[in-house]
Amino acid sequence: MPTGEPPASQEEPGPALPAELSRRLYRTMLTARLLDAEAVALQRQGVFPAYVSLRGQEAAQVGSAAAMDRERDFAFPTYREMAVALTLGVDMVGYMASHRALWHGGLYDPMASRFAPVNAVVGGPVPHAVGWALGEKLAGRTGCAVSYFGDGASSEGDVHEAMNLAGVLGAPVVFVCQNNGWALSVPNEGQVAGGSVAARAAGYGMPGTAVDGNDAAAVYTAVGAALERARSGGGPSLVEALTYRAAPHSTSDDTSRYRDPAEERSWAGRDPLPRARAALEAAGDADAAFFERAEAECRTEAERVRDGVSAAPEPPGSDLFAHVFREPTEELARQRRVWQEEVG
Amino acid sequence: MSPTATGTAGGAAEAPAPAATMREALNRALDEALTEDPATLVFGEDVGRLGGVFRVTDGLQRRHGEHRVFDTPLSEAAIAGMAVGLAMNGWRPVPELQFDGFAYPALDQIVNQIARMNYRSRGTAPMPVTVRVPSFGGIQAPEHHGESLEAVFAHVPGLKVAAPSDAADAYRLLLQSVRSDDPVVFMEPKARYWDRVDSPAPSAPDGDLPVGASRVVRRGRHATLVAWGAMVHRCLQAAEFAAEDGVELEVLDLRWLKPLDSAGLAESVRRTRRAVVVHEAPLTAGLGGEVSALITEGAFSRLAAPVQRVAGFDVPYPAGPLEPQYLPTVDRILFAVQRTLGA
Numbered sequence: 001m002p003t004g005e006p007p008a009s010q011e012e013p014g015p016a017l018p019a020e021l022s023r024r025l026y027r028t029m030l031t032a033r034l035l036d037a038e039a040v041a042l043q044r045q046g047v048f049p050a051y052v053s054l055r056g057q058e059a060a061q062v063g064s065a066a067a068m069d070r071e072r073d074f075a076f077p078t079y080r081e082m083a084v085a086l087t088l089g090v091d092m093v094g095y096m097a098s099h100r101a102l103w104h105g106g107l108y109d110p111m112a113s114r115f116a117p118v119n120a121v122v123g124g125p126v127p128h129a130v131g132w133a134l135g136e137k138l139a140g141r142t143g144c145a146v147s148y149f150g151d152g153a154s155s156e157g158d159v160h161e162a163m164n165l166a167g168v169l170g171a172p173v174v175f176v177c178q179n180n181g182w183a184l185s186v187p188n189e190g191q192v193a194g195g196s197v198a199a200r201a202a203g204y205g206m207p208g209t210a211v212d213g214n215d216a217a218a219v220y221t222a223v224g225a226a227l228e229r230a231r232s233g234g235g236p237s238l239v240e241a242l243t244y245r246a247a248p249h250s251t252s253d254d255t256s257r258y259r260d261p262a263e264e265r266s267w268a269g270r271d272p273l274p275r276a277r278a279a280l281e282a283a284g285d286a287d288a289a290f291f292e293r294a295e296a297e298c299r300t301e302a303e304r305v306r307d308g309v310s311a312a313p314e315p316p317g318s319d320l321f322a323h324v325f326r327e328p329t330e331e332l333a334r335q336r337r338v339w340q341e342e343v344g
Numbered sequence: 345m346s347p348t349a350t351g352t353a354g355g356a357a358e359a360p361a362p363a364a365t366m367r368e369a370l371n372r373a374l375d376e377a378l379t380e381d382p383a384t385l386v387f388g389e390d391v392g393r394l395g396g397v398f399r400v401t402d403g404l405q406r407r408h409g410e411h412r413v414f415d416t417p418l419s420e421a422a423i424a425g426m427a428v429g430l431a432m433n434g435w436r437p438v439p440e441l442q443f444d445g446f447a448y449p450a451l452d453q454i455v456n457q458i459a460r461m462n463y464r465s466r467g468t469a470p471m472p473v474t475v476r477v478p479s480f481g482g483i484q485a486p487e488h489h490g491e492s493l494e495a496v497f498a499h500v501p502g503l504k505v506a507a508p509s510d511a512a513d514a515y516r517l518l519l520q521s522v523r524s525d526d527p528v529v530f531m532e533p534k535a536r537y538w539d540r541v542d543s544p545a546p547s548a549p550d551g552d553l554p555v556g557a558s559r560v561v562r563r564g565r566h567a568t569l570v571a572w573g574a575m576v577h578r579c580l581q582a583a584e585f586a587a588e589d590g591v592e593l594e595v596l597d598l599r600w601l602k603p604l605d606s607a608g609l610a611e612s613v614r615r616t617r618r619a620v621v622v623h624e625a626p627l628t629a630g631l632g633g634e635v636s637a638l639i640t641e642g643a644f645s646r647l648a649a650p651v652q653r654v655a656g657f658d659v660p661y662p663a664g665p666l667e668p669q670y671l672p673t674v675d676r677i678l679f680a681v682q683r684t685l686g687a
Contacts, residue, residue, distance in 0.1 A: 074432075074433075076429075103466065104464055105463075105464035105465055105466070107466070109468055110465050110468055110469060111432070111465070111468045111469055112468075116432065116469075117461070117464045117465045117469070119457075119464075121452065121456050121457070124425070124452065124453065124456060124457055125457075126425070127421065127422045127424075127425025127426050127428070127429065127453065128425055128426070128428040128429035128432065128457070129429060130422065130425070130426050130429060131425065131426030131427060131428060131429025131430040131431075131432075131433070131437075132429035132430065132432055132433045133429070134426060134429070134430065135429065135430045135432075135433030135434065135435050136433065138385070138411050138435070139433070139434070145429070157421060158421050158422065158425060158452070158453070161417075161419040161421050161422035161425070162422050162425065162426075164417055164419065164422075165416065165417055165419055165422045165426060168416075168417055322466070322467070323462055323463045323465075323466050323467045324462075324463055324501055324502055325462070325502070325504075325526045326462060326467070326470050326472075326524075326525035326526050327524060327525060327526055327555065329504075329555075329556060329602075329603035330556065330603065330606075330607075331556075331603045331604070331606065332603075
């Protein structure tokens with residue numbers, strides 16, 4: 001079994017951020033961690049058919065999303081970006097509705113949230129981000145798109161096409177690759193030829209940076225610089241956040257069939273949450289009372305979302321037909337009548 | 345410029361002068377669409393400076409600017425994929441996929457993304473995207489340049505599919521497609537791009553036809569020929585020959601392949617009592633099967649014979665000299681008519 005050791009660069013301390021921001025990042029990461037655990041529990045209880053945990057990737061997601069301008073920018077996730085949604089202020093009950101299988105894209109408002117619908121095609125949303133970013137540029141606005149994908153998606157043709165297109169068009173988009181080491185059961189060496197997603201950026205004429213993805217400050221700083229570059233007309237960038245999928249691919253997965261537990265233990269020592277806490281303490285930016293309060297408040301929020309999504313009503317059967325077309329067809333209306341008479 | 349989420353409602357489109365070719369008519373429709381809504385964007389491979397390999401976008405970049413009409417890399421998936429993001433940012437994209445066979449590399453984006461985004465987002469992210477695809481065969485083109493994908497697209501929930509048969513209708517249909525807030529795959533019969541033959545008078549006034557409406561392009565009483573795209577013209581030729589023998593064939597141009605005009609099909613066939621469906625795509629699981637089923641459901645009590653299908657064979661689209669062997673011929677159509685009359 002291959003063992004992916006954390007890169008040496010992870011030992012270096014990240015850049016210092018303002019205390020208030022560091023505390024905010026920590027609290028969001030903690031909420032994500034607790035909500036993630038609640039979601040896994042909901043799957044175990046049969047409330048969710050399945051769930052995809054992001055445990056271990058909180059710093060990569062919160063750090064990158066916190067660098068976005070929530071008034072101007074737009075995030076394009078796949079399906080493991082719960083902490084990005086949380087950071088951007090997405091209605092989390094609506095987000096978690098996707099995992100309860102109430103509606104595939106989630107029940108939050110993606111346009112108002114500036115967070116596209118959950119997407120199960122891992123490379124699919126990457127060209128969407130480029131199109132959205134081009135739309136900003138054409139309109140003379142200054143928003144940037146942030147495209148989230150993983151090391152597995154980096155093998156998809158759409159990601160190559162999107163990056164080349166972004167380079168050609170000079171689109172204001174930041175590609176954030178969360179390299180969590182594993183594309184379901186296949187490790188980086190079976191997925192990423194050359195070993196680096198960031199290195200590919202050079203081929204598209206854009207800067208590519210690999211950062212310690214378990215250091216929220218490092219991710220925040222790198223994505224912030226990429227956003228600034230895009231916003232000022234400098235075009236696209238790629239940031240590869242080197243992190244670790246501490247949990248199985250999904251609640252249906254079994255890592256014992258393909259992964260050495262020693263690797264998981266090795267990465268556990270670099271868990272982004274204790275690390276962020278240690279950094280706050282070392283900098284004197286937070287005291288025991290802060291952590292106590294954060295634990296209580298974040299838990300309350302996680303439980304609120306848990307209770308909300310558990311209690312959310314199932315969609316009515318007529319929703320089958322509700323949003324297929326803007327301008328409904330007679331044929332679909334006929335099929336809806338058939339459904340009403342024979343099923344509904 | 346200020347993009348808008350929705351296009352102008354628009355009244356009936358003025359058809360171009362009758363002598364115009366379909367290529368010119370489509371060019372005028374795009375020109376009109378770019379003029380009437382500043383959110384409209386035209387992009388694809390070679391559509392800018394060159395004006396498209398078929399010159400359908402000729403002069404549009406010069407008239408509307410490099411920001412509204414632009415070239416992309418050879419990236420069909422990204423062309424379709426960027427349309428999703430542009431639409432989510434308030435634009436009205438009209439991407440071109442240069443040839444039918446190269447729509448396949450874009451299928452994931454068309455099927456999994458464009459067709460579903462309005463649904464997935466519960467109506468918050470509409471996809472007013474018109475994907476233009478020069479389609480069908482008949483020009484002795486290289487491999488993958490003569491394909492008929494209508495059954496593929498029509499099978500996808502969330503997509504609408506149009507295929508014009510003549511210049512005047514191509515103009516109306518394309519404008520109607522671009523103005524629609526639903527995604528439309530617009531299949532242009534490349535064999536008719538340069539055709540200067542005037543179209544027969546339509547049965548309904550210009551511009552009044554709603555999305556999904558077919559039109560009778562030739563009246564007849566002995567059988568109905570159902571076709572779309574370039575095969576409409578072939579059916580009209582067949583009807584001319586049949587008329588010499590006193591057989592009056594009606595020709596129904598479906599125009600919309602999704603939604604299909606089940607009422608129009610039933611209305612015509614209930615009068616003529618016989619039907620022949622003609623298409624270029626391979627027979628098996630082709631749209632002719634669906635059309636045949638609709639006719640059977642809508643006109644069963646009046647049918648005097650089983651619905652006949654004249655289609656391409658279940659073989660890969662062939663090279664030039666074999667094209668006439670593959671594509672439905674006037675003779676094959678007339679044989680099918682004889683079968684319905686003899687039944």
